[in-house]
Amino acid sequence: MSEYQMNEKHAGMALDRGVQGVLGQPISRIDGLAKVTGTATYGLEHRIDNLAYGVAITAPIGKGRVTAIDTEAARRMPGVIDIIAGEASIPRETPVFGQKSAHGYDGKVESYGEIVGVAIADCFEAARAAAMAVVVTCVAEPGRFDIRDGEADAESPPEGALLPDTVIGDIDKAMGEAEVTLDVTYTTPPQVHAAMEPHGTIASWEGDRLTIRAPVQIVGGAIPVIAATLGIVAENIRVLTPYIGGGFGGKTMSADIILAAVAAKRTGRTVKVPLSRQQIFHVTYGRSDTIQRVRLGADRAGKLSAVGQDSLVGQKAGASQFFEPVALGAVALYAGANRSFTTRTAQVNLTARGPVRAPGEAVGMIGMECAMDEMAAKLGLDPIAFRKANEPEVDPSTGSPFSSRRLIECYDEGARRFGWADRRKRREGDWLIGHGMATASRVNFLAKSAARVRLGADGRALIETDMTDLGTGTYTILAQVAGESLGLPIGSVDVHLGDSDFPTGAGSGGSFGAASSASSVALACEDVVVELARRMGADPADMTLKDGHAISGNRRVSLAELVGGSPIEGMGTIQPGSTGQAFSQSTHGAHFAEIGVNAVTGEIRVRRMLAVFDCGRVLNHKTARSQAIGGMIWGIGYALHEHAVVDTRTGAYVNRDLAEYHVPTNADVPQIEAYFVEEIDRHANPVGAKGLGEAGISGAAAVVANAIHDACGVRVRDFPITADKLLEGLPPV
Amino acid sequence: MRFTINGRSYELDPDIRTSLLDLLREHLDLTGSKKGCDHGQCGACTILVNGRRINSCLTLAVMHQDDDITTIEGIGTPENPHPMQQAFVRHDGYQCGYCTPGQICSAVGMLDEVAKGWPSHVTADLGAVELDEAEISERMSGNLCRCSAYPGIVDAIGDVAGAKP
Known part of the structure; x- marks a missing residue:
């Protein structure tokens, strides 16, 4: 068993000595054929006979009390097995990250569309009809349906928050004394994950044992919440989640898991509960809207003396202590002696707010990076030169050294590839064409993760961990790590994920999944290599593993032969340690974009988009590029499309489907480029990779906004930037 | 029935x-x-x-x-995949894979529409449809991909169709 805690940088291991040449290679996903042929099995697709179906019943108010739930008509409908409603076992909504259990029904409603029951029937159609036939009578009360309603008694970050308030020096005084200042407010709207696979669960009981088949990003995190909510022991819960149709932070837990478990227990059937797309908007969490005051003060040369980003966000009353950590990306980004990065959380009657891809940076870097662009213009400086002038030596908020930071190279490499120096603002027919840049920064985490690697008599390696693959490429990168460590071609490695019977992995979230789980697999391989070396009679460091053979001295022996009748098993566990505090760790990057704005209609077209990221070691260039590009396209959505519109009379989202909540489509997106500046970050984790799943979105909306401003001269500070917000500032037709 | x-x-x-x-x-x-x-x-x-x-x-x-x-x-199986399925794997035209079967069926149907000469919103010459990136993107915009693998999807389809870049 190889366990390593990151209290100092890792010295290197078999992975680093590997000569198989598979790590980092742009290998196609090993689960690819399953996905393209429709044979990959997602949560609701496990084949189980004699299923019953459950459909959630919800309350049609945003704040108030349920006074009656009439199930009589529904119960008489054909195919209906049972209606469970108005009972404490019914979860009102999805528990948010940090919440220990789901809130049970108690007659109160604190946000629109809370669950009050479930209709169970022999087929989906009957369950849906029955759920619709249940009459839920409510008394509505006045609620807080806008974060400004909760501004007066908004709360400061709780003890131990991911982003505590950081106040250094005196920003008010520094702003008063600075030669050039900017004090602006940016706002971003509520947003949702909109993963293509809807939430849904198949639950079955065998005695006291519960099996859950559902998309779950972090299995080890969800099980205690399921156990606490249902009042059962965690050991009696098995979660199976081999394929997940996108998560983006939205599948850490879901109300349907509880609903299906309750329905299955009551009816003695295996019950499938799919949430409808509309229900997902209201009973799972989303991202808070934000109001960000950004302050910058500098001398005429562009040296910052004041940097601030102070925000108001919202959270559903009583939901969780989680809040959108708006300044997470900016807090360590630019030098400046006087600093203020604070967050106030308003308690509101809106759907709970939880992690959505890059909590903090995704929206916080809109305010900071647009403001930096505004400030560069005020100073008459090139935006890259302005940023370089304020590049800190150490983390400017904590004084800690950076584990790795190659942001300057990202600027230079990006500028070179984009042709930044030769950019030309121009008009082509009706199209106003402009360019922009913005910085990306996303904090890097490590999470505890364990994996088992077994080398079998057939010379094949099997990896087992409850780590998940949301489309992130986990299956493939773990095979690459084991292949490199053990000298195996990628086809000789099998990867089994998403089963809670396996060792507990980090799960997928916060961009920690790849580095954490890859480290656990690399550590497990250490065990295997030590045993192989023993059987070879060699020192592990003097043994070469390649193409399924061990080579030492003048001997070359196949791994199958070395294994013989005794399979070799390794267990690897990585634990976060003091390097997490001793070093400031982030993935960095530089975005560039060319945008066209139609001078007549205000239509916005992204013409070119390119970014360069410093993300430590790249584990697979093909999947890494896809993740980076995917994040960048989310940035296009955040800049131009996404806005979950709240009806401030009821607290309901008015655009609660995929036709009205606009995400980028194929035609909104050009052929995007993403590149990497690689470095093995030994302070971050044993494999030296930094998070990439969220870095792409950080600053990506800002680059679009900055290029729009360059193109047409209109600076929009209220996101998303839609054509109507540009029209007034466009040149006369 | x-x-x-x-x-x-x-x-x-x-x-x-x-x-x-x-x-x-x-x-x-x-x-x-x-x-x-x-x-x-x-x-x-x-x-x-x-x-x-x-x-x-x-x-x-x-x-x-x-x-x-x-x-x-019916398009293809893991043992005998369709060229479009292989191209999606090669070009990483997916991430989570959930929208992928729909994308692939749509792409196969779309290429047939192009072969029949059906124009789209972005077709410049209604008499002669030429498949390029803009045409592919336009015609594939009924298939959302939240992982946002659009560049890979366009490359995969272009590869199969022999489209102009």
Whole structure:
């Protein structure tokens, strides 16, 4: 068993000595054929006979009390097995990250569309009809349906928050004394994950044992919440989640898991509960809207003396202590002696707010990076030169050294590839064409993760961990790590994920999944290599593993032969340690974009988009590029499309489907480029990779906004930037 | 009722409320077709009916007596994948894979539309459709991909179709 805690940088291991040449290679996903042929099995697709179906019943108010739930008509409908409603076992909504259990029904409603029951029937159609036939009578009360309603008694970050308030020096005084200042407010709207696979669960009981088949990003995190909510022991819960149709932070837990478990227990059937797309908007969490005051003060040369980003966000009353950590990306980004990065959380009657891809940076870097662009213009400086002038030596908020930071190279490499120096603002027919840049920064985490690697008599390696693959490429990168460590071609490695019977992995979230789980697999391989070396009679460091053979001295022996009748098993566990505090760790990057704005209609077209990221070691260039590009396209959505519109009379989202909540489509997106500046970050984790799943979105909306401003001269500070917000500032037709 | 799905004939008596998508997924274990929105807004359920791409969630099963239905399972298998399926793997035209069967069915149907000379919103010359990136993007915009693998999807389809970059 190889366990390593990151209290100092890792010295290197078999992975680093590997000569198989598979790590980092742009290998196609090993689960690819399953996905393209429709044979990959997602949560609701496990084949189980004699299923019953459950459909959630919800309350049609945003704040108030349920006074009656009439199930009589529904119960008489054909195919209906049972209606469970108005009972404490019914979860009102999805528990948010940090919440220990789901809130049970108690007659109160604190946000629109809370669950009050479930209709169970022999087929989906009957369950849906029955759920619709249940009459839920409510008394509505006045609620807080806008974060400004909760501004007066908004709360400061709780003890131990991911982003505590950081106040250094005196920003008010520094702003008063600075030669050039900017004090602006940016706002971003509520947003949702909109993963293509809807939430849904198949639950079955065998005695006291519960099996859950559902998309779950972090299995080890969800099980205690399921156990606490249902009042059962965690050991009696098995979660199976081999394929997940996108998560983006939205599948850490879901109300349907509880609903299906309750329905299955009551009816003695295996019950499938799919949430409808509309229900997902209201009973799972989303991202808070934000109001960000950004302050910058500098001398005429562009040296910052004041940097601030102070925000108001919202959270559903009583939901969780989680809040959108708006300044997470900016807090360590630019030098400046006087600093203020604070967050106030308003308690509101809106759907709970939880992690959505890059909590903090995704929206916080809109305010900071647009403001930096505004400030560069005020100073008459090139935006890259302005940023370089304020590049800190150490983390400017904590004084800690950076584990790795190659942001300057990202600027230079990006500028070179984009042709930044030769950019030309121009008009082509009706199209106003402009360019922009913005910085990306996303904090890097490590999470505890364990994996088992077994080398079998057939010379094949099997990896087992409850780590998940949301489309992130986990299956493939773990095979690459084991292949490199053990000298195996990628086809000789099998990867089994998403089963809670396996060792507990980090799960997928916060961009920690790849580095954490890859480290656990690399550590497990250490065990295997030590045993192989023993059987070879060699020192592990003097043994070469390649193409399924061990080579030492003048001997070359196949791994199958070395294994013989005794399979070799390794267990690897990585634990976060003091390097997490001793070093400031982030993935960095530089975005560039060319945008066209139609001078007549205000239509916005992204013409070119390119970014360069410093993300430590790249584990697979093909999947890494896809993740980076995917994040960048989310940035296009955040800049131009996404806005979950709240009806401030009821607290309901008015655009609660995929036709009205606009995400980028194929035609909104050009052929995007993403590149990497690689470095093995030994302070971050044993494999030296930094998070990439969220870095792409950080600053990506800002680059679009900055290029729009360059193109047409209109600076929009209220996101998303839609054509109507540009029209007034466009040149006369 | 009689349905022909992926060349195989089925005798079924579906609930009149059952969508074609739910018939496939819940009654025939053909779960390759995905439910993303159930409202014809995301394209994850795209299949081919008599050679044309449709959103299978927007049509009732009982409307398809004797129709020739092709789902992703009928396009190709892991053992014998269609060139479009291979291209999606090669170009990483997916991440989570949930929208992918719909994207691939849509792409196959779309190339047939191009071959027939059907113009799109971005076609410059209505008499001569030339498949380029803009045409592919436009014609594939009924299939959402939240992982945002659009650049890979366009590359994959362009590769199969021999499109101009």
